[in-house]
Amino acid sequence: MSLAILEVWGGAGEHGRACYRIANGPVSVMLDCGGKRSGRGEYPLWKPELVPQLTTVFLSHAHEDHTVGLPALYRMGYRGEIWTTRATATRIASNFRMWKGYLAEQGSAAPYSAEEEELLRFRYLEDSAEEGEWFEAAPGVRACWGPSGHLAGSVWILLDIEGCRVFYSGDYTHESSLLRAELPKPEYCRNLSAAIVDAAYGARTESQAEMMAQLIGTIRQVSERGGHVFLPVPLHGRGLELLALLREALPDTRIVAEASLLQGAAKIKEDEAWLHPSAIERMNLALRGLQTSPFNEAPSGLAMSGAPAVIIGPDAQLQTEGAQACYRQLNRGENAVSNAIIFTGHVHSGSCASKIIARHEADPEHGHCSVYRIPYKVHQGLPDVWRMLEHLNPRVLLPVHTDKEKTDRLVSELASRGYSGAHSLTPGQTLILTAEAEYEREYR
Numbered sequence: 001m002s003l004a005i006l007e008v009w010g011g012a013g014e015h016g017r018a019c020y021r022i023a024n025g026p027v028s029v030m031l032d033c034g035g036k037r038s039g040r041g042e043y044p045l046w047k048p049e050l051v052p053q054l055t056t057v058f059l060s061h062a063h064e065d066h067t068v069g070l071p072a073l074y075r076m077g078y079r080g081e082i083w084t085t086r087a088t089a090t091r092i093a094s095n096f097r098m099w100k101g102y103l104a105e106q107g108s109a110a111p112y113s114a115e116e117e118e119l120l121r122f123r124y125l126e127d128s129a130e131e132g133e134w135f136e137a138a139p140g141v142r143a144c145w146g147p148s149g150h151l152a153g154s155v156w157i158l159l160d161i162e163g164c165r166v167f168y169s170g171d172y173t174h175e176s177s178l179l180r181a182e183l184p185k186p187e188y189c190r191n192l193s194a195a196i197v198d199a200a201y202g203a204r205t206e207s208q209a210e211m212m213a214q215l216i217g218t219i220r221q222v223s224e225r226g227g228h229v230f231l232p233v234p235l236h237g238r239g240l241e242l243l244a245l246l247r248e249a250l251p252d253t254r255i256v257a258e259a260s261l262l263q264g265a266a267k268i269k270e271d272e273a274w275l276h277p278s279a280i281e282r283m284n285l286a287l288r289g290l291q292t293s294p295f296n297e298a299p300s301g302l303a304m305s306g307a308p309a310v311i312i313g314p315d316a317q318l319q320t321e322g323a324q325a326c327y328r329q330l331n332r333g334e335n336a337v338s339n340a341i342i343f344t345g346h347v348h349s350g351s352c353a354s355k356i357i358a359r360h361e362a363d364p365e366h367g368h369c370s371v372y373r374i375p376y377k378v379h380q381g382l383p384d385v386w387r388m389l390e391h392l393n394p395r396v397l398l399p400v401h402t403d404k405e406k407t408d409r410l411v412s413e414l415a416s417r418g419y420s421g422a423h424s425l426t427p428g429q430t431l432i433l434t435a436e437a438e439y440e441r442e443y444r
C-alpha cells in the first residue's frame with residue numbers, strides 16, 4: 001500500500017510562511033516557502049536534514065508569504081530547481097525587497113546572504129507543459145498546473161507522487177474581475193488523497209459581488225458628504241482590479257491613482273495569458289482620464305484639493321512615508337470627519353494600518369476620518385472552498401491561510417454540510433495519507 005505524508009512546515013492555522021512537504025518513499029516535494037510578518041519575521045519550521053533530499057520544489061506565486069524562505073533552502077543544501085511561472089519569477093525581486101524592508105524595521109535580517117538569493121534556480125511550468133496537462137517534473141513526480149486567479153502568474157499545482165495525488169490551490173479565487181482561474185480536469189482529480197486549499201476568509205460566506213456593492217455604497221456615501229476616500233492597496237494585485245471596477249461603477253467620480261500603480265497597469269499587457277479576454281480593454285478604459293499623484297513628490301496634494309476623490313495608492317499596510325502622508329492629509333482640517341480610509345485586504349499585526357484600525361475601534365468618534373474594512377476577495381471563503389471540494393472530492397482537505405480559530409469554524413461548517421474529511425492543523429503537524437480510503441492523523 002502506498003503511504004505518503006504531508007508535513008505542515010508553515011501556513012496552516014496562520015496567515016503567512018506557507019510551506020508544505022509531501023513525501024512518498026524516497027520522493028519528496030516542497031510546496032512554497034514563505035515568511036510571516038510577525039515579530040522579527042518568522043520562517044517555516046523547516047527540518048534542515050530533510051532539505052537537501054528534496055526531489056523538487058514548486059512555487060505557487062510571488063507574494064512574500066510564499067517565497068522569502070526559498071534562499072534558506074539553498075543555504076541548507078538544496079541544489080535542485082524551483083518550478084514556477086515566468087510571471088512569478090519576474091515579481092520575486094520586489095517582494096524580497098519589501099520583506100527586507102520589514103525585517104530592517106524590526107531590527108532583524110534575513111537568514112541568508114544576497115549571494116544565496118542568487119542561487120535560486122527556476123524552471124518554468126509553461127515551458128514544460130500546457131496549462132492543465134501532466135508532465136514529468138522530476139523522477140517520481142508528475143505535475144499539472146493552471147491559473148489560480150490571485151495574481152498574474154499565480155498557479156495551483158496537482159501532483160502525482162508515485163501514485164499519491166495531492167492538489168495545492170496556492171492562493172486562489174474564481175471571482176477576480178481581471179484574472180482567469182481554471183481548476184484541473186475532473187478526470188485528473190480522481191482518487192485524490194489530499195487537497196491543501198486556500199481558505200483565508202474562513203467560514204465567511206460573502207461573494208465578490210456583495211463585497212463590491214458594500215464598497216461602492218460606502219464610497220458613494222462618503223462622496224455625498226463631500227469627503228475623500230483613500231484605498232491603500234498592495235503594489236501588485238487587487239489595486240488594478242479595483243481601479244477597473246470603480247471606474248465602471250462610479251463613472252462620474254474623480255479617481256486618483258498613485259503613479260507607481262500605473263506602472264503596473266501599463267505592464268498588464270505582458271500578462272495577457274493570465275487575464276480574462278476583456279481585461280486589457282477594461283484596463284485601458286479605466287486609465288482614460290485618470291489623474292495620477294506621486295506620493296513622493298507632493299504627498300497627495302492633487303488628490304486632496306478639489307472635488308471628492310477616490311485615491312488609490314500602494315502599501316496596504318501603510319508602512320511607507322508616502323502612504324502615511326496621505327493618511328495624515330485625510331485627517332487635516334475641518335473636513336477630516338468627512339473623509340474615509342477603506343482597508344480592502346489582510347492587515348498585518350503591528351503595522352501602521354492595524355494601529356489605525358485598533359484606534360478607530362477603541363474610539364470610533366475620535367474626530368478623525370472614518371475607517372472601514374471591506375475585503376476585496378483575492379482568496380476563498382466557505383462557498384468557494386465548498387465549490388472546490390465538490391470539484392476535487394479529496395479524501396482529506398487541509399484548509400489553510402488563516403488563523404486556527406477561523407479554520408476550526410470552517411471545518412465544523414463543512415462537517416455540518418456533510419464533509420468530514422477537513423482538518424484544522426498548525427505548523428509542525430503531519431497528516432499520513434494513503435492511496436486507499438483510510439488515513440491517520442498524527443500529532444507531533
Ligand SMILES: [Zn+2]
Pocket residue numbers: 061063150171
Ligand atoms: Zn498571495
Ligand SMILES: [Zn+2]
Pocket residue numbers: 018063065066171401
Ligand atoms: Zn498567501
